[in-house]
Ligand SMILES: [Ca+2]
């Protein structure tokens with residue numbers, strides 16, 4: 001047992017260090033009981049081993065360990081008989097007297113030439129055994145020092161039932177999140193042109209002639225575009241919902257707690273307005289899942305686009321898809337809009353500019369693709385009215401003066417993005433395919449603005 005005592009000397013120093021107040025902050029305060037070893041080992045060896053246990057537990061960094069001398073003194077003052085105390089109840093009683101949170105008690109047994117060390121961590125408050133650890137050793141008695149060390153580490157690292165359940169739950173949630181993320185990424189990689197229209201490569205007439213439209217639409221000019229795909233319809237509430245649920249996406253309106261709602265005179269912030277409540281908290285999309293999504297910012301639209309593996313169209317792409325190559329005024333031609341061609345400020349609305357001579361059947365948004373007579377030469381729906389649509393470019397009112405003639409993508413910087421095509425809220429003039437009067441900052445969202453997406457043809 002000489003070896004045991006030598007090791008003890010070093011270890012006791014560490015135990016003394018452990019009693020500094022600083023080191024004990026936020027650690028579980030424990031008392032370490034002598035082993036219940038029967039006649040198997042002499043008392044002095046038992047004391048030495050329990051001191052090894054004491055120091056090893058301290059060294060795990062998880063416990064503040066009460067010193068043996070303090071423990072003995074406190075118990076003697078209360079005439080507590082340590083030697084006869086082996087049951088859990090008795091050890092808990094000792095813990096109460098010592099004022100510690102937990103007690104560690106252990107047994108040493110021997111079968112043949114194999115020693116077994118069992119440790120228990122007992123909660124003094126409840127009397128429950130919280131953790132257990134076991135080590136065995138086919139060895140000499142001196143080697144028990146190392147076995148005690150291993151058992152102490154195992155005890156410190158073992159989990160309580162609650163900890164185990166919490167860990168399993170954490171791992172389950174992490175796995176679920178990972179699977180959802182993978183599914184979302186997989187979706188983004190699998191682009192499909194389903195629901196899109198191929199706009200063939202070629203030239204088209206962009207902008208308006210001098211006698212029509214605003215300055216920003218001049219000069220009218222010829223643009224060449226490579227072939228591209230564009231969504232046949234505006235992105236619907238149902239499609240956006242699928243994205244939100246798969247990608248756990250939160251829109252800017254939801255984050256900020258408000259969206260803008262058009263009143264006919266302005267667009268004040270409306271508390272609780274977002275894509276699920278387009279007109280404010282009281283409104284719902286429950287019955288309009290096939291209507292275009294609104295209250296989505298340019299940033300939200302791009303997040304959706306990344307997820308589904310597409311992109312917003314450029315202004316030039318949007319305009320070509322809307323009016324074809326021949327410079328027509330509206331998607332269907334030059335005839336004035338009526339109730340069969342598009343959803344705009346018709347007799348169902350009460351704006352100063354509402355056109356009471358037309359009935360498109362909707363006061364606000366209409367289901368996408370509802371106006372067969374209003375589709376573009378390529379068969380793209382709702383390019384006039386229903387909701388304004390975001391484009392990818394930075395907005396520059398003078399862009400047509402300097403725009404490249406092939407695949408223009410807008411200036412390299414700016415403060416706002418173009419919105420095109422008009423909405424349920426606008427007059428006839430704003431439905432023109434060349435109209436580019438409106439632009440909005442990337443975080444703007446309102447109940448008449450949505451989007452559709454594009455994709456390169458190759
Ligand atoms: Ca309408």
Ligand SMILES: [Ca+2]
Pocket residue numbers: 234382383384385386387388389421422
């Ligand atoms: Ca539209």
